[in-house]
Amino acid sequence: MDQGFFLLFATVSVITALTVVLARNPVHCALALMACFLQISAIFVLLEAPLLAVIQIFVYVGAIMVLFLFVIMMIDVREAKLQRFLPGGNLPALVMLVLLGIEMSVLVLWSDRFSVTVPVGGGDEIRQLSTTLFAGYLLPFEVASVILLVALVGAIVLARKEQG
Amino acid sequence: MVPLSWYILLGVVLFVIGAAGVLLRRNILVVLMSLELLLNSVNINFIAFGRIYNDFRGQIFAIFVIAITAAEVAVALGILVALVRNKSTLKVDDVTMMKG
Numbered sequence: 367m368d369q370g371f372f373l374l375f376a377t378v379s380v381i382t383a384l385t386v387v388l389a390r391n392p393v394h395c396a397l398a399l400m401a402c403f404l405q406i407s408a409i410f411v412l413l414e415a416p417l418l419a420v421i422q423i424f425v426y427v428g429a430i431m432v433l434f435l436f437v438i439m440m441i442d443v444r445e446a447k448l449q450r451f452l453p454g455g456n457l458p459a460l461v462m463l464v465l466l467g468i469e470m471s472v473l474v475l476w477s478d479r480f481s482v483t484v485p486v487g488g489g490d491e492i493r494q495l496s497t498t499l500f501a502g503y504l505l506p507f508e509v510a511s512v513i514l515l516v517a518l519v520g521a522i523v524l525a526r527k528e529q530g
Numbered sequence: 531m532v533p534l535s536w537y538i539l540l541g542v543v544l545f546v547i548g549a550a551g552v553l554l555r556r557n558i559l560v561v562l563m564s565l566e567l568l569l570n571s572v573n574i575n576f577i578a579f580g581r582i583y584n585d586f587r588g589q590i591f592a593i594f595v596i597a598i599t600a601a602e603v604a605v606a607l608g609i610l611v612a613l614v615r616n617k618s619t620l621k622v623d624d625v626t627m628m629k630g
Contacts, residue, residue: 368531368532372536376536379544380543380547383544383548384547386560386563386564386567387547387548387550387551387554387560392557395559395560396559396563402570403566406570409540409574410574412532413537413578415577415592417589418573418589418592418593422573425599425600426566426570426599430599430600433603433604433607434562434563434607437559437611438559440611441611441614441620459553459554462553463550463553463554466546466549467542467546470542470546471539471542474535474538474539475535480533480534481533481535482533482534482582483531483532483534491586494586495586495589495590498586498587499586499593510594510598513597513601514601517601517602518604520605521604521605521607524605525607525611525612527615
């Protein structure tokens with residue numbers, strides 16, 4: 367049952383990821399990426415990380431993809447839409463990618479440590495997760511909030527029109 | 531139950547597809563979207579390993595990755611808007627104004 371769901375979500379996410387890379391229109395890329403993020407959040411639910419699944423939908427699908435679509439609508443995509451994706455355009459990069467994929471797959475399939483199945487965990491996981499996040503990882507949390515503030519100010523400064 | 535290697539293989543496939551988008555596409559918007567794909571495959575790996583070893587640190591680092599990704603996208607799209615306003619191009623190869 368779980369395996370069937372995993373195969374379904376994984377297949378759809380791989381297909382939509384390929385659509386992101388292969389589609390010509392950036393709007394199609396953004397919509398396919400949104401579908402891919404939804405599948406990945408379903409995979410997070412399968413991994414019993416419901417908080418991460420909700421964060422994935424809120425942050426990626428709700429915020430980041432809307433930002434992408436907004437920018438795509440704001441700038442002109444007609445010129446960019448016309449250029450095709452050429453698979454043989456950059457041959458060394460393509461060879462390197464194939465080697466990278468083969469290497470990682472062989473390493474995963476070769477090792478015995480990855481063949482374990484998922485153990486059963488105890489309940490009340492979100493409480494433990496938040497306790498760990500706000501007790502043990504308080505400093506990185508605050509650093510992340512400062513980084514978000516800096517990014518907010520930086521984005522406003524960058525996107526502002528030059529005034530005199 | 532689903533073995534761990536399936537999740538890792540899904541992460542591998544998504545990572546290679548995202549890297550292909552970063553390295554082979556010439557449109558800056560698609561390159562940024564492929565970066566999101568790369569970070570998501572890393573997140574799948576973090577959460578899968580955290581689940582297997584009953585450790586919350588995987589999920590915590592996934593949360594940090596998502597937060598930093600949000601910051602990165604905001605800054606990158608700001609840069610993109612400024613770039614399009616100044617040079618009116620979306621191709622990676624045309625953006626050479628920082629070349630020495």
